[in-house]
Amino acid sequence: MGVDGAGDTHGVPALPSPRGELTELLLGELRQPVHPLLVPDIATPADPLGDEDLQLALYLCYELHYHGVAGVADEWEWEPTLLALRRELEASFEAALQAAVPVPDAPPQAADMDLALRAIVEADDAPSLSRHLERHATREQVIEFVVHRSAYQLKEADPHSWALPRLHGPPKAALVEIQHDEYGNGRADRIHSQMFADTMQELGLDARYGAYVDRLPAVTLATVNLMSLFGLHRRWRGAIVGHLALFEMESSLPNRRYADALRRLGCSERATAFFDEHVEVDAIHENIAAVDLAGGLARQQPQLARDILWGAATSIELDARFARHVLGAWEDGVSSLRDERSAALEA
Secondary structure (H helix, E strand, C coil), X not given: CCCCCCCCCCCCCCCCCXXXXXXXXXXXXXXXXXXXXXXXXXXXXXXHHHCHHHHHHHHHHHXXXXXXXXXXXXXXXXXHHHXXXXXXXXXXXXXXXXXXXXXXXXXXXXHHHHHHHHHHHHCCCCCCHHHHHHHCXXXXXXXXXXXXXXXXXXXXXXXXXXXXXXXXXXHHXXXXXXXXXXXXXXXXXXXXXXXXXXXXXXXXXXXXXXXXXHHCCHHHHHHHHHHHHHXXXXXXXXXXXXXXXXXXXXCHHHHHHHHHHHHHCCCCHHHHHHHHHHHHHHHHHHHHHHHHHHHHHHHHCHHHHHHHHHXXXXXXHHHHHHHHHHHHXXXXXXXXXXXXXXXXXXX
16 A cells, blocks of 8 residues: 655545445536536435445535545536535435434533533443554554544544634634644644644555545545534534534543554654644643533533534544444454455555
8 A cells, every 4th residue: 555645635636436326426427517417316325324325425525625626626516406415415414323323302501511521432332443553453454544544634623613603702712722733833744634644654655635535434434524514514513513522532542542553563753743742732622622612612502502412422423333343344354444355454
């Protein structure tokens, strides 16, 4: 898998390969100049959260709001018929999320929001992927993990930044404080997405934005689509806040383990810098995210308290599915990435 990646976190990804009837049709349409989209009725899959065709189609629709896609006209971003298709995909995605994680009936008082978020973390019984990486993972498995994580880390902070114009007062100030660190405190080389690209390069990976989309299974794409869903819709502003709060609250320890895994395998300081940075920064962000951001929003808009908790809980659910997929594949001696069934990757 080793290549000379340029580390261009602002590049435009190429069109991926189709994974079913829907993406085959969608990719064919997007290659053409913008026009009204005619999509036949496509049955809702049995498991929308894990369906390769649905998750890739949704990912493509969302990617037009980020860097765009090579060979796809910019005008497709706001084509009404494509947005209508995206809404149908989102409806299936949302229904599956709500079936897996019911919206809480009785939200906590705003003053107790941090305790309610911690209770979600403590109730998580998923196997620990970070502990496996720290103690047992081979170099090839660590590289696989980094490829999975590139789907989010090369756009880190961007989905949550869509919440900024939808907040005001103390919650907005809290989000700006967190995002200022995520974007490097004014230093381009310290932007977290760039630091992750540095890690990828040190491991011999292609660090260009979107380089591994064809290798990423639905279970990985779903974790990224979740943030895009929440970030792009004002009605889910509470959910994107809960998602970020949960992420910041439980990030420090796993990142320490990821860094220790790389050190155990003899990797350079440049390879570990991204994870080491998050150990320190996320420990600071934890209280800001839980109390000032999530709690502050619940105080301002109590009707959003349920959404805040649900956004956090759905993040836990999809991350748990991801961890089970990866660890299950490794236990079976196969790759957790798509289209590779050998036991190892070549770095």
